[in-house]
Amino acid sequence: MPKTDRRIRKSQEAIKKALIELMAEREFDQITLQDISDQADVSRRTIYLHYMDKFDLLDKLIEEHISNIREICERTEDDTGYAEMGLKWFEYFREHTLFFSALLGSKGSPFFRQRFLEFFLGELEKDNSISGKGKAEQPKGLNVEIQFLGSAIVGVVEWWFRNGRPLPPEVMAQRVGALLERNLGTL
CATH class of the missing domain: 1.10.10 (Arc Repressor Mutant, subunit A)
Structure with a gap:
């Protein structure tokens, strides 16, 4: 290239x-x-x-950040737990505060929020530990547990930015990681 x-x-x-x-x-x-x-x-x-226009610009900007987060997940998924993965996410969010604050804050883009949620849902779908009760009976994309956890992650990130990032990435990663492990362990 x-x-x-x-x-x-x-x-x-x-x-x-x-x-x-x-x-x-x-x-x-x-x-x-x-x-x-x-x-x-x-x-x-x-x-x-x-x-092509401002919509194309926004779409490419969103895709760039989603792609970067996906790369972070791919680089760290095999040898780390949820807290370690969360630390990489929150460090990335902190590095790109202006972007995430603008798109997840009160003036944010619903289009970005949906893409952000879809990214986390996809990552959770790939996670083999979410093979709990009823998953085999549910078509891909209709798993209630995955929807719940993906929405929770996005909601916590939104909360973090809307409140001026009151906790450091290390604390956020530890807490989100613990919640994911606790909830994924019961599935």
């Missing part, structure tokens, strides 16, 4: 950063391409060179 030109990467990063900063201030629907262009200090033409 060819390396992307440094100028192109810098423009794309400026555009993504501009969108995130704007979303921290106001609703996505209120943001125009001109707003993004002004904030990123690039022309609208430059934005169109990389993205």
Whole structure:
């Protein structure tokens, strides 16, 4: 795969950063391409060179973060428990606070929340330890336990950002890990 030109990467990063900063201030629907262009200090033409519109930009930005979290899971899933995995998640969330605060906070995107939930549901589906009562009888994607745990994870992350990240990632990872292990152990 060819390396992307440094100028192109810098423009794309400026555009993504501009969108995130704007979303921290106001609703996505209120943001125009001109707003993004002004904030990123690039022309609208430059934005169109990389993205079809602001929806495409948001979609690619979301997919980039979901992909990064998926890689974290894949790198750590075999040799760690839920607390260790949770620590990697919460460290990533902290590194990208502006993004997650903007998309999970009060001005957030329901579209992102749904994608975030789908990611966690998929990860939980892959977990062989969730093979408890009734799972064989339930079609894929309709497992109540998985839905419950995925929604709980997303809810806790939302709570963490909405309350200004009151606990450090290590404490969050320990508590979420313990809850997952306790709940997965009863399935």
